[in-house]
Amino acid sequence: MADITHDVVHEEHTSTGLSSTKLAMWLFLASECMLFGGLITAYILYRGASLKGPYPQDVFDIGYTSVSSFILLASSLTMVFAHNAALDKDFARMRLWLTGTAMLGLTFVGGQVFEFTTFYHEGLSISTNLFGTTFYVLTGFHGVHVTVGILMLLILVVMSWRGSLSEDTAFPVEMVGLYWHFVDIVWIVIFTLVYLIPTPQK
Amino acid sequence: MTTEHDTPDPVNGDAAHAPAPAHAEYHPSSREYIRVALILVVLTCLEVWLSYSSISGTKLIAMLLTLTLTKFLMVVGYFMHLKFDSGRFSRLFALGAIGAFTLYVVVLLMFGVWGK
Numbered sequence: 001m002a003d004i005t006h007d008v009v010h011e012e013h014t015s016t017g018l019s020s021t022k023l024a025m026w027l028f029l030a031s032e033c034m035l036f037g038g039l040i041t042a043y044i045l046y047r048g049a050s051l052k053g054p055y056p057q058d059v060f061d062i063g064y065t066s067v068s069s070f071i072l073l074a075s076s077l078t079m080v081f082a083h084n085a086a087l088d089k090d091f092a093r094m095r096l097w098l099t100g101t102a103m104l105g106l107t108f109v110g111g112q113v114f115e116f117t118t119f120y121h122e123g124l125s126i127s128t129n130l131f132g133t134t135f136y137v138l139t140g141f142h143g144v145h146v147t148v149g150i151l152m153l154l155i156l157v158v159m160s161w162r163g164s165l166s167e168d169t170a171f172p173v174e175m176v177g178l179y180w181h182f183v184d185i186v187w188i189v190i191f192t193l194v195y196l197i198p199t200p201q202k
Numbered sequence: 203m204t205t206e207h208d209t210p211d212p213v214n215g216d217a218a219h220a221p222a223p224a225h226a227e228y229h230p231s232s233r234e235y236i237r238v239a240l241i242l243v244v245l246t247c248l249e250v251w252l253s254y255s256s257i258s259g260t261k262l263i264a265m266l267l268t269l270t271l272t273k274f275l276m277v278v279g280y281f282m283h284l285k286f287d288s289g290r291f292s293r294l295f296a297l298g299a300i301g302a303f304t305l306y307v308v309v310l311l312m313f314g315v316w317g318k
Contacts (some may be wrong), residue, residue: 018288026291030298037302041309066250073246076281077239084232174283181281183276191246192270196253197263 025175029182036186039141040193043134048200050129056199059119069191070113072146075104076184079177086170094173095157101180102153105146112143135194142190143182152176228286238280245269 014020056069082097116136156176159165165172230238249269252262279285284292 016290018290022291023294026294027298030295030301032294033298033302034305037306041306044310044314045313049243062253066246069246070243073239073242076277077235080230080235080281081232084235086316087229130286178282181277185277188270188273188277192249192266196249196266198253198258 004161019171021171021175022178024177029178031184032186035085035137036141039134039138040189043138043194050131052129054122054124054128054131056131056135056194057120057125060195061115064111064115065191065195068108068109068115069187071104071111072109072184072187075101075108076181078104079180081091083173084179085171086173089169091160091169094169095160098157098160098173102157105150105153105180108140109143109146109150112139112146116140121183131199138190138194142186144182144184148159149176149180149183152179229283230280230286235280238276242273243254263301 012196078097078101082094082101085091085094085097106109116139124132124135126132153176156165156172216273249266252265252269255262278295284295
């Protein structure tokens with residue numbers, strides 16, 4: 001594993017001196033804060049307001065969700081390794097880490113599908129109660145974001161394989177990485193607010 | 203009238219007019235990333251342990267939120283490079299994140315969530 005410090009400049013001559021693409025990505029991520037903020041607020045607003053079960057404490061398995069959280073955290077680490085490999089212009093290693101990140105993401109989404117299926121069999125659907133509605137919408141939206149991230153990672157791998165990435169390969173990897181890490185921080189917040197903070201009893 | 207700004211730089215030509223790149227970006231090494239990831243794992247373990255512990259109520263919520271905020275800032279700062287990148291990116295993201303947080307806290311206060 002390379003252990004070097006990179007000093008890199010992605011040069012783009014703009015009036016701000018900053019990359020417009022990167023600026024747009026940060027602006028997009030800022031707007032995503034608004035989206036997830038709304039969904040999290042709706043969940044908090046209706047916490048403990050369900051008139052009938054199943055309630056969170058009936059269905060949540062903290063141990064299982066903790067493992068999912070560790071998987072997503074690990075995927076953030078593999079993502080920065082992919083970026084470092086791209087900076088080193090070691091494209092084989094970059095593809096390996098990108099594929100690894102996609103696989104970890106896929107494991108997370110698979111775990112979420114399993115969790116949803118289990119909850120459904122325990123009687124919690126999106127229309128059962130307020131908890132079901134807000135929970136499935138919030139975590140489902142996050143799952144869709146992870147899936148989009150996986151697709152972007154795989155597209156990067158295929159493009160790199162076919163040699164259709166530009167000379168500055170590290171830049172698209174960094175942009176996809178920003179999105180991927182954002183998905184991770186959203187989960188950090190969801191994990192605490194939805195799973196770890198106990199729901200008030202009626 | 204030709205001013206000093208209109209005169210092309212005889213050495214660098216038009217490039218002299220383009221703003222210089224913000225600064226050389228510093229990228230942490232793999233070892234630094236592993237260190238950050240290990241801290242994140244420890245903090246997550248601590249969160250899970252807290253949720254099973256006898257600590258409850260406001261104290262538990264405050265501790266969990268502090269740990270979550272620390273993890274959030276570590277990922278944004280190190281993995282997303284905001285700590286080493288131009289301050290403009292940080293301000294842009296902070297605008298969305300703090301804006302969303304403020305807006306939704308006001309919404310929750312209006313609905314009296316903490317008064318229930």
